[in-house]
Amino acid sequence: xxxxxxxxxxxxxxxxxxxxxxxxxxxxxxxxxxxxxxxxxxxxxxxxxxxxxxxxxxxxxxxxxxxxxxxxxxxxxxxxxxxxxxxxxxxxxxxxxxxxxxxxxxxxxxxxxxxxxxxxxxxxxxxxxxxxxxxxxxxxxxxxxxxxxxxxxxxxxxxxxxxxxxxxxxxxxxxxxxxxxxxxxxxxxxxxxxxxxxxxxxxxxxxxxxxxxxxxxxxxxxxxxxxxxxxxxxxxxxxxxxxxxxxxxxxxxxxxxxxxxxxxxxxxxxxxxxxxxxxxxxxxxxxxxxx
Numbered sequence: 632x633x634x635x636x637x638x639x640x641x642x643x644x645x646x647x648x649x650x651x652x653x654x655x656x657x658x659x660x661x662x663x664x665x666x667x668x669x670x671x672x673x674x675x676x677x678x679x680x681x682x683x684x685x686x687x688x689x690x691x692x693x694x695x696x697x698x699x700x701x702x703x704x705x706x707x708x709x710x711x712x713x714x715x716x717x718x719x720x721x722x723x724x725x726x727x728x729x730x731x732x733x734x735x736x737x738x739x740x741x742x743x744x745x746x747x748x749x750x751x752x753x754x755x756x757x758x759x760x761x762x763x764x765x766x767x768x769x770x771x772x773x774x775x776x777x778x779x780x781x782x783x784x785x786x787x788x789x790x791x792x793x794x795x796x797x798x799x800x801x802x803x804x805x806x807x808x809x810x811x812x813x814x815x816x817x818x819x820x821x822x823x824x825x826x827x828x829x830x831x832x833x834x835x836x837x838x839x840x841x842x843x844x845x846x847x848x849x850x851x852x853x854x855x856x857x858x859x860x861x862x863x864x865x866x867x868x869x870x871x872x873x874x875x876x877x878x879x880x881x882x883x884x885x886x887x888x889x890x891x892x893x894x895x896x897x898x899x900x901x902x903x904x905x906x907x908x909x910x911x912x913x914x915x916x917x918x919x920x921x922x
Contacts, residue, residue: 637765638880638883644775646877648779649852652830654827657827657868663823665717669733669734670828671851673831673849675845678698681836702829706825738849747847751844752840756771757770769841778833787869835848867912867915881901
């Protein structure tokens with residue numbers, strides 16, 4: 632029982648990170664029918680900049696806040712210069728190549744400035760483990776899935792109760808119709824990319840005390856976040872969060888009962904099997920293209 636609970640709690644922690652990253656993919660896809668394949672690097676930006684902020688003497692809360700804001704700014708700039716110029720054509724995938732290229736450059740720059748080693752972000756959340764029915768877990772790990780659920784609920788609330796949230800829904804439904812009623816589509820898409828990058832940078836700040844910050848930490852997490860978005864259904868915010876939490880728990884059980892080496896094999900095999908059975912993801916809706 633203790634082992635089962637240990638794997639579950641640890642899995643929910645990493646699953647919460649996948650969920651936050653996948654939620655960013657959901658926001659971007661809904662707004663632009665395009666995604667930032669450097670999105671995993673927004674997680675790295677948040678974690679690395681928070682550590683650098685501590686190095687220069689900033690208090691923890693301010694270093695984390697500035698790191699998250701920097702991640703959001705990165706998302707807006709990337710949309711403007713690496714995504715928007717390639718969205719004109721109906722079949723253009725230039726944004727895919729440019730965002731991958733930007734991700735590689737950002738990772739290389741971070742390696743030059745931060746070094747190739749890993750460093751933990753100091754946090755009171757990892758000062759002492761708490762024990763729940765014999766399972767030891769850090770408060771920081773318990774916080775991560777809670778933040779993921781709050782982010783999902785906040786996103787849904789914003790979409791229903793605020794003007795900008797309704798504008799995001801209108802753009803997601805039909806860009807041309809949204810433009811005809813006076814919505815600045817480009818601005819909404821830029822906001823969506825910035826918001827998704829905020830979620831990514833926040834995920835980096837949350838996970839850095841647990842797994843340590845490094846210049847290369849975002850690549851695999853970003854890829855898994857995208858896999859989670861596909862499994863859950865990239866058009867469904869609750870779907871990607873549920874899938875993220877479940878994916879994290881599954882990984883921990885695979886690590887514990889089989890091996891760490893089998894984790895990626897089984898995880899991505901599950902993604903393929905889900906797509907074969909549910910092409911739109913477990914909770915996704917079929918999108919109809921008008922021609």
